[in-house]
Amino acid sequence: MDPHLLRTFVAVLDHRSFSVAASALGYTQSAVSQHIAALEADLGTRLVERRPVAPTPAGTRLMEHAPALLLRLDAARTDISRLRHTRSTRLTLACSPAALTPAIAQALSQLRAAAHSLDLEVHTLGREAVLAEVLTGRADIGLVDGAAAPSDPLPLPDLGPATTLVAAEEPLAVLFPHHHPLARRRTVRLTDLAQAHWIDAPDTAIPLDRLRDICRTDGFRPRIRHRGTDLHALAALATTGHGLAALPLPLATTLGGTAVPVAEPRLVHRTEAVHAANPSRTTQQLVERMTW
Incomplete structure (x- = not known):
């Protein structure tokens, strides 16, 4: 063909x-x-x-x-x-909106301090676009996030010779408006929320089809759809009652509304780093600083 x-x-x-x-x-x-x-x-x-x-x-x-x-x-x-062209003083990072955690931002700061003349560029994109940026060489390293069982990898597509490794794991939470009856709970079960109103925001929150797969239900149907990578726009919708969104707990607590941790099923918000099988030295240095 x-x-x-x-x-x-x-x-x-x-x-x-x-x-x-x-x-x-x-x-x-x-x-x-x-x-x-x-x-x-x-x-x-x-x-x-x-x-x-x-x-x-x-x-x-x-x-x-x-x-x-x-x-x-x-x-x-x-x-x-x-194999023919390597760049040691320039780093392009592509990341999904919830993947750039404070710990990873700190790793970038440490790398810039050590490299002195590092030319850093950050692209915030949807998850699929991040992977495409890395695989086609437009980014040196990508960060993608999602929900998974503790220590389990994210369900990513076949990436060929690219290398994937864990960068962070954080508690997963549901973002409620303050007036929601479940906002006062200490924890929630996702299965109890399968028939609730949700926001379909595949590039910012945990995608609803992922929640359906995890909970083995046909629930988690969207009330509205949000397209783009603006977390604050998503939060504005969630906190004013347009629908729920699943986000990492540390991030959700900064966005307004009430973030309630997910107790069941046992899940984490996981961020993974993806880079070429033959990364530049600068990429390797960043990986050493931000992974476990």
């Missing part, structure tokens, strides 16, 4: 237009049509309906694989490039 054809296929379905995809890719519309026809001939089935532009059942199935395949190809190219 030619990756150039696959990229064109993804662009067409992302934009739902042959002409817009052509403009985004720098091709002519005729070339885009030829790419789709060639990919369909290669796989022996129709992938894209033309009017209106939409995936066929086979196209839908291919779209489930295509982004991960293209990301791994980009990661392989980047991994080879890293």
Whole structure:
């Protein structure tokens, strides 16, 4: 399967237009049509309906694989490039909003003090975007967070030769508005909250599909959806009664409202660091300072 054809296929379905995809890719519309026809001939089935532009059942199935395949190809190219180019005075860190804990911020401060001339850049992104930044070389190291049993790894996708290691584990809590009847409790059980109103905020709070998997229920349905990486906007929604959100306890206590620790199931908020298999010396120094 030619990756150039696959990229064109993804662009067409992302934009739902042959002409817009052509403009985004720098091709002519005729070339885009030829790419789709060639990919369909290669796989022996129709992938894209033309009017209106939409995936066929086979196209839908291919779209489930295509982004991960293209990301791994980009990661392989980047991994080879890293063998030829190393940077010792520049560090780009990508992190999900709740992953940059005070302890990790302190590790960054120590690294800057030791390196003196370190050029540090921090990108705050959604979890999937953080992994893509690391795998494609746009970031030297990534920090992603999530909920897991103590000492269990996060359920991350296949990252190829990238290295993943624990950076922090903190108590998990639910953020309530002050007036909520459960806000006075010392602890809560997630299963008791499965039918409560929740905010679907996959890039800031613990994703609701993760809570469903952990509690083995079809509950945790969103009352509203929040997209983006602004924790304070999420907190404003949660603390004024729009829905609940699961966050690390130390962070949740700074956002207003009332943070109540989760007692059952036994979970922690876990932050993991992800970097290339052949990291720069600066990346290694940061890892040494922030991991257990």
